[in-house]
Amino acid sequence: MWTANSLRAALIGRLVPALAVIGIAGAAAAYALGERYANLAYDRSLSDDVVTLAGQLALREGKVRVDLPSQARKWLLANEGERVLYRVIDLRDGTVLDSIGNLGAWARDAEPGGAVQFRDVTVEGVSVRVGSLVTDVPQTEVPVLIEVGETLGRRQRVTRQVLLGSLLLFTLMIGAAVAVIWRGTQVALDPLKRLAEQAAKRSGANLQPLELALAPVEVRALIEAINLMMARLSRAMQSQSHFIANSAHQLRTPLAGLRLQAQLALDEAQTLPLRARLLEIEGSARRAAHLVEQLLTLAKAESGSLGMMQQPVDLVELVRQVIQRLLPAATLKDIDLGYEGQATTAMVLGSEVLLGEMLSNLVDNAIRHASNASVVTISVAATPEGFTLKVADDGDGLPPSVMENPFARFNSIDTVAGGAGLGLAIVKEIAEQHLAVVSNQSAPHRGTEIAVSFRAALQGSSSWP
Structure with missing residues (x-):
């Protein structure tokens, strides 16, 4: 992903300008070298x-003649579309013996002998490269100045081609460097991606x-540093879970005693107001005991103390057991509780144990929130990855405030309905420990449906698929 904080973007953002500067400098150097070597080639x-x-000069009757046949003249002037000029000057008196075109002023202090000299002149607004040679007419001591000039089109075309080739080469190099860095960073970051995937698959309790x-x-x-932080967080969570578990254990006995005393007092109560108060006390003690049990289950689920046996569990058989256990509670509200699939x-x-607790919480929530004479359906369906367990009712559904996060702890609608507000939180915790995905598939005013998607167990294996 290309973002402002991307390592790839940072590397490429730093590399491309540097390579561009190098490319420009290289292109300038290539242009200078191309111009130099083009001049050397065409100067030769x-x-x-x-x-x-110079070889076509001869002295006849005391006068220097340019013995240049018409074919030789055509060959000399034919230069790939370039304009060729020449001039032959008798240095004894400065007479121009033969010329084509204007080459401007000539060097009057030129000395005989030596190699061909080159210079750049501008004639009638056109740049011309001129080669000059001072020599004697063959077999004489008569000095002459020979100048041949040509326009610079060929040289400039070659230089431009060198420049364009250099720019193309450096552009390809920059593109290749970006591709190499892109792929290189991908390979280098793959271990971090695997770590991220490993962390994402963990449950909230796996630290x-x-x-x-x-x-x-x-x-x-x-x-x-992350591992140290997770170790500190794990210790804090274990301490919290131990505190909740110990507190729940300590509360179990007095709450059980309170319920027992309230039930005994109900047997002896003679007046209706007193029985009503005792019934309220017994109901409150029952709800408190349920909250304690839920807290204890949640603490055990978070800490993993119930144990992940990692053995095959038949969801269909588990559904049958839960229906059998909770059918009396459903019958009291005239609720049709059954399996479909x-x-x-x-x-x-x-x-x-954990999966049974998870399913019990789902069914218990559905029974508690469903109205009398409604339907609660449990279903198990095969999927390409494994199985999906669903618990659905045809009640009023979850309110919008709860739909946003139905798996939050101490859910207000659950506590109003007489629950502990921890049922769906426990479901989510247990599902995550089984690498399952829990989702709310409810629709407003069309009942509540909670789905848990599992991966299937491998045949003959006692490990996760």
Whole structure:
């Protein structure tokens, strides 16, 4: 992903400008070198033309003649569309013996001998490269100045081609560098991606250290800091769970005693007002005992103390057991509680105790919130990944305030209905410990439906698929 905080974006954002500067500098250097070597090549050709023209000079009757046949003249002037000029000057008196075009002023202090000299001149607004040679007419001591010039079109075309080729090369190099960095960072960050996937698959109670060996050396300090933080958080959560569990255990006995005393007092109460108060006391003690049991279950689920046996559990058989246990409570409210589905077995891996507690909470919530003479349906369906367990009722559904986060602890609608407000929170915790996904599929005013999606158990395996 290309974002402002992306490592790839940072690397490429720093590399591309640097490579662009290098590319511009390289292109400028290539242009200068291209211009230099183009001049050397074409100057050599121009020098050959000067020497060739010098070989066509002869002295006849005391006068220097340019013996240049028409074919030789055509060859000399034919230069790939470039304009070729030349001039031959008798240095004894400065007479121009032969010329084509205007080459401007000539160097009057030129000395005989030496190599061809080059200069750039501008004639009638056109740049011309001129090669000059001072030499004697063959077999005489008569000095002459021979100049051959040509326009710079060929040289400029070659230089531009070198420049364009260099720019294309550097552009391809920058593109290749970006691709290499893009792929390189992807490969380098793959271990972090695997760590992220590993962490994402964990339940909220799994605070085991991340595998340090998977991380690149440069980020191991960060992973170590995260592991230390998770260790501190794990200790804090264990301390909290132990406190809740110990408190729940301590409250069990007095609450049981309170309920027993209230029930005994009900047997002896003679007046209706007194019986009403005792019934309220017994109901409050029953709800408090239920809250204590839920707190204890949640603490055990979070700490994993109930144990993940990681053995095959048949969801269909578990549904049958839960229906059998909660059918009396459903019958009291004239609720039709039943199973619906074609699956006869649905094997998943996990703890039968925890999964039974999870399903019991789902069904108990549905019975508590459903109105009299309604329907609560449990279903198990096969999916490509495994199985989906659903508990649905045809009641009024969840209010909008609860729909946003029905798995929050101490849910207000659950506490109003006489529950502890922890049922769906326990469902979510147990589902996450089984690597299952719990979701609210309810629709407003169309009942409540909670689904838990499991992965199927591998045949003959006692580990997670």
